[in-house]
Amino acid sequence: SQQGEEDPQALSIQEGENATMNCSYKTSINNLQWYRQNSGRGLVHLILIRSNEREKHSGRLRVTLDTSKKSSSLLITASRAADTASYFCATDSSNDYKLSFGAGTTVTVRA
């Protein structure tokens, strides 16, 4: 079942700007992951943040996790046209091998 809610549903920005999207979830988690999906393709793993971590960086990506608010954010800095895609958060809950995906944020980066 789906437990993540993402906000906004869609985002359009100019190349070079930053893009921020948020994810909220309902139950306790082991970790939270962010994935990217280009149109008509599979998902690509971007970053994983564990429940005891608060912030993580990977290149131009910055992820935060607030377990007290059950929320996470993904920031893409200095966006490029190639960042145009849908971004999904996914949670890995306790005692469960399965990932639950959020509804996704569609990001369009204009050249």
Add this chain to the structure above:
Amino acid sequence: GAVVSQHPSWVICKSGTSVKIECRSLDFQATTMFWYRQFPKQSLMLMATSNEGSKATYEQGVEKDKFLINHASLTLSTLTVTSAHPEDSSFYICSARDLPDYNEKLFFGSGTQLSVL
């Protein structure tokens, strides 16, 4: 990184026929694979968890006789959509974990677009 190959990328079939989708882990062994379904502009909905050498575990509301899953080896899982109908038209994606540790990322196939006429 680990590679998951999914085949075919797209398939068009007539109503009433069966369609088989293959998911292979190319450079690692996957004791567990997952099958998802995705409608346009929507999220991924988990259909079933495929375990090597045992029966698949289906999510609530997914018909196991409709969506047959076979995970006969550590590198191959198949999803067969039996007696397909137009409402089965969707994007199907498989994924697998590289390690038995549940606390790790998933590797996804490139997906299969199924269109049932």
